[in-house]
Amino acid sequence: QKSFDPTKRTIVLLGTGWGAISFLKKLNTDDYNVVGINVKRFLSVLADVVISPRNYFLFTPLLPSCTVGTIELRSIMEPIRFITRHKSRNVKFFESECTDIDPESKTISITDVSDIKGAVSNSTIPYDYLVVAIGADNQTFGMAGVREYACFLKEIWDAQKIRTRLMDCVESAGFASQPPEEVNRLLHMVVVGGGPTGVEYAAELHDFLKDDLELWYPELADKLKITLVEALPNVLPMFSSQLIQYTERTFKQNKIEVMTKTMVKEVADKEIKVLKANNEMVTIPYGLLVWATGNCPRPLARKLMARIKEGQTSPRGLLIDDYMRVVGAQDMYAIGDCAFSRYAPTAQVATQQGKYLANIFESLARIEEGQNKKIAPFEYTHQGSLAYIGSDKAVADLPFLNGNVSVGGVATYVFWRSVYISYMFSFRNKFLVLGDWTKSKVFGRDVSRE
Ligand code: FAD
Ligand code: NAD
Structure with a gap:
């Protein structure tokens, strides 16, 4: 060099x-x-x-x-x-x-x-x-308690913190003589924000529950509950209405509760307060709170x-x-x-x-150098939107001719995986990710806590 x-x-x-x-x-x-x-x-x-x-x-x-x-x-x-x-x-x-x-x-x-x-x-x-x-940065709207008690999902340390806290909640819920209401609180995973970050996180959590926790913690798995809170009338606002409905149906089948038209107003260490469309203020106890309300x-x-x-x-x-x-x-x-x-x-x-x-x-x-070059303004070419929604299903809005094709399901998930593998910069990372997918399919995900 x-x-x-x-x-x-x-x-x-x-x-x-x-x-x-x-x-x-x-x-x-x-x-x-x-x-x-x-x-x-x-x-x-x-x-x-x-x-x-x-x-x-x-x-x-x-x-x-x-x-x-x-x-x-x-x-x-x-x-x-x-x-x-x-x-x-x-x-x-x-x-x-x-x-x-x-x-x-x-x-x-x-x-x-x-x-x-x-x-x-x-x-x-x-x-x-x-x-x-x-x-x-992560958008918090200056709400007290968010930075102290919630986990974001933007950086590597955020993902690590969520993984550690999730298993901590599960282990504490299983602690000797834990009162039932405390078991329910600790096993209540609340996600705030129904954009793609919140949806994909809830989807991954559901898969973990179905594929691994039910096997390793059978006495607790049926008590684990996932709730997604979204202020707007629906999740994934940037996707076509067909895929929004498909996502909401899939979440319902997967027993992920989606609370739309619901805005988080207060965040404390063990509960949040949300305002529903009918102006009712509801308190939701949680074990793990993931905050995905966009950027600032x-x-x-x-x-x-x-x-x-x-x-x-x-x-x-x-x-x-x-x-x-x-x-x-x-x-x-x-x-x-x-x-x-x-x-x-x-x-x-x-x-x-x-x-x-x-x-x-x-x-x-x-x-x-003296050459005659024209500098054109930036023009963005949209290549489509993709999101994983759980149970080996993904949704995709893809530009096609002059319109748009909306697809969802298991085949789209295979496409989702292949797109992201092809976008990874190095062969090393592609190899590692393919290895991880195979490893978690064959042996299950690692439930040990760091
Ligand atoms: P970033 O990728 O965030 O990089 C910012 C860089 O700046 C980092 O290296 C950071 O360390 C550095 N930095 C910050 N502050 C300073 C400072 N003061 N001094 C020096 N350096 C600093 N988009 C898609 O198109 N498709 C997807 O599937 C998709 N999935 C996503 C999933 C998640 C969980 C998240 C959080 C985002 C996703 N996005 C996706 C959005 C995408 O990640 C962002 O739009 C993208 O990262 C923006 O790139 P960037 O270079 O602007 O910022
Ligand atoms: P977002 O801005 O897309 O969504 C945030 C959601 O939080 C919004 O729907 C908003 O209504 C909701 N919200 C805000 N305040 C709330 C409150 N107090 N209570 C309840 N709900 C509230 O944020 P994101 O999902 O983090 O995505 C950020 C960017 O990254 C977006 O541009 C997104 O497209 C991109 N991204 C893309 C992908 C993908 O393509 N698969 C995945 C992740 C992120």
């Missing part, structure tokens, strides 16, 4: 998620090197600096499967170094959190947030171009929006134009969930934005 060239301009890339990794994979550092662009020129990008508090890429679509051990955590984590080593130029990676971005001085502040620190754990890094791909901007994105004086008018994220430029800032781009545009916050969108941005950098370089 070619080494860092101090005479060349630097792209600082924040994040190692879907947006950042697709950008990094597509960015042709070798190309820039060959053309020998130097510091005086607009786009002499020869070194990238990647900054993220986690040193791996996380394949989020399979994260719900990790909460019950269908798939092991490490199987969906791809070390960032496996990706950067394939670049023609050495990519510097700092495992740290970016705590501040100063668009005036074009610098960012980073902090080593890991347990082990060296003599230096804070630093400032200058950039020529900044690509912000920091994703989004991360504190860093909010801080940056406040710093940029003009144009940042959306409370939902960094406002970008059709070229991924952060409105009101110079030489700064944002992609993925941290950016606010007309697209949904999905991996599909983040991936396409990342690739598009790498192409923009390439086109700009060609233009600087």
